Amino acid sequence: MDKSNSGFSEAGLRKIRDVLTRHVDSGKIPGVVALVGRGEETHVEAIGTMRHDGGAPMSRDTIFRMASTSKPVTMAASMALLDDCRLRLDDPVDQWLPELAGRQVLKRIDGPIDDTEPARRPITVRDLMTSTFGLGIDLTAVGSPIFNAIFENGVFSQGAAPLPEQDEWMRRLGTLPLMRQPGEHWQYHLSHDVLGVLVSRVTGRPFETFLRERVLDPLGMFRMLLDHGMHGTERILSRPAVELMTTNRLTPEQEAARSTLARNAVNVSFGQGQQGGWGFGMAVRTYRGDYAPLGQFGWDGGTGTSAYADPENGITGILLTQVGLTTAAPAQLIHDFWTTVYQAVDA
Incomplete structure (x- = not known):
């Protein structure tokens, strides 16, 4: 059998490269860095x-903007506490x-x-850890007064203007009512910004x-969760903490709402977001x-960007580009990357 020493077939690794190259040659993606790992390779x-x-x-060593791929990193710092x-x-x-005390909720x-x-x-x-605290980016509320207020108050971190310092950001967040009752509904994004303030x-x-002292410096990034909280001989997080992070925490109703967000953005999702469950981050x-x-x-x-780990096959994969998901091209590239990764796995 045509195998490599890493648990991937040589033919499979060539196919990964060929597919990545095809996306770059299309002119829609200027460049890409990709990593696949299995075992020690x-x-x-x-x-x-x-x-x-x-x-x-x-x-x-090219530097990339991680955007939401940073959410598991933020969560690792929270889990350390x-x-x-x-x-x-x-x-x-x-x-x-205290800005979140005594909340009012939209009827x-x-x-x-x-x-x-x-x-x-x-x-x-x-x-906060399950993204159900009551505020977030909710596609069912696009155009509503609360959705507009989130942007007008400058609390959404992907807006054009830079975010204020954390205390002012929390003050602005605290002026908004919650969209949902605490714990009721999964909503994207804002909970992770709040977690950063909470850790601080x-x-x-x-x-x-x-984050740097407790997670990034000892870790050097990425396989730690697949290794149940260990990085080499050093424990970054406890095994139960990793198990909490990496198992579904949502009810069936909450899962349905989360999946709807991806399916209603099909023009840029191509499967992203349609995994069903959500753990911590x-x-x-x-x-x-x-x-x-x-x-x-x-x-x-x-x-x-894309980063996943697969306990069943012992795989880690990271894909990094500089092209935002406002067009279909990077989402198609992410989809094709994972399709070829799984074809490359040797039993």
């Missing part, structure tokens, strides 16, 4: 250039995030932002400082809709 491809008009060639017993999943967040998600009722209970750490306030240190595959098996976990980024 990794294989890296760097193809094309950094810009459509040329620029530096892509290399293993759970391991340290400095946070508990069902702690109300009021003591650290109707498409109603006026002053037509509210009291929240039935406080927001908890668990609500619990530790009394800038989020980036704690990442998707968890609960049904098989393409080549990847159940249990695969990870996430994609709006700037054309």
Whole structure:
């Protein structure tokens, strides 16, 4: 059999490169860096250039914007505080995030932002970790007063204007009513920004400082979750913490709402977001809709990045581009990358 030493076939690795090259040659993707790993071996491809008009060639150390692919990284810092017993999943967040205390909730998600009722209970750490705290990017609310207010108040971090410093950002967030009752509904994105503030306030240190010292410096990025919290001989997170992160935390109703977000954005999704489940900070595959098996976990980024791990096959994969998911091309590339990765697996 045509095998490599990494658990991938040589023919399969060539096909990965050929498909990546075809996307670059199309002119829609200027360049790409991709990594696949299995066991102790990794294989890296760097193809094309950094810009459509040329620029530096892509290399293993090219710097990319991660966008939402950073969500599992933010979550790892939060899970470290759970391991340290400095946070508990069902702690109300009021003591650290007073801006979120005593919340009002919209009576109707498409109603006026002053037509509210009291929240039935406080927001908890668990609500933030599962993206169910009551505010987020919700495609069912596009054009509604609350959706417009999220952008007008400058609390959405992918807006044109830079975000204010964290205390001012939290103040602005606190002026908005919740879209849903705490714990009720999965909504994308904003909970992870709030978690960054929570980590900073619990530790009394800038989020980036704690993240670097506790996660990024010892880790050097990526296979740690597949290895149940270990990186080499050093434990970054406990095994139970990783199991919490990488298993589905949503009810069937919440899963349906999450999947709808992806299916209604089919022009740019091509399967991204349709894994079914959501753990802490990442998707968890609960049904098989393409080549990847159940249990695969990870996430994609709006700037054309993708990172997943697969416990069943022992695979990690990372794909990095500089092209945002405002067009179909990078989503198609991400889809084709994972399709070829799974074809390359040797039993």
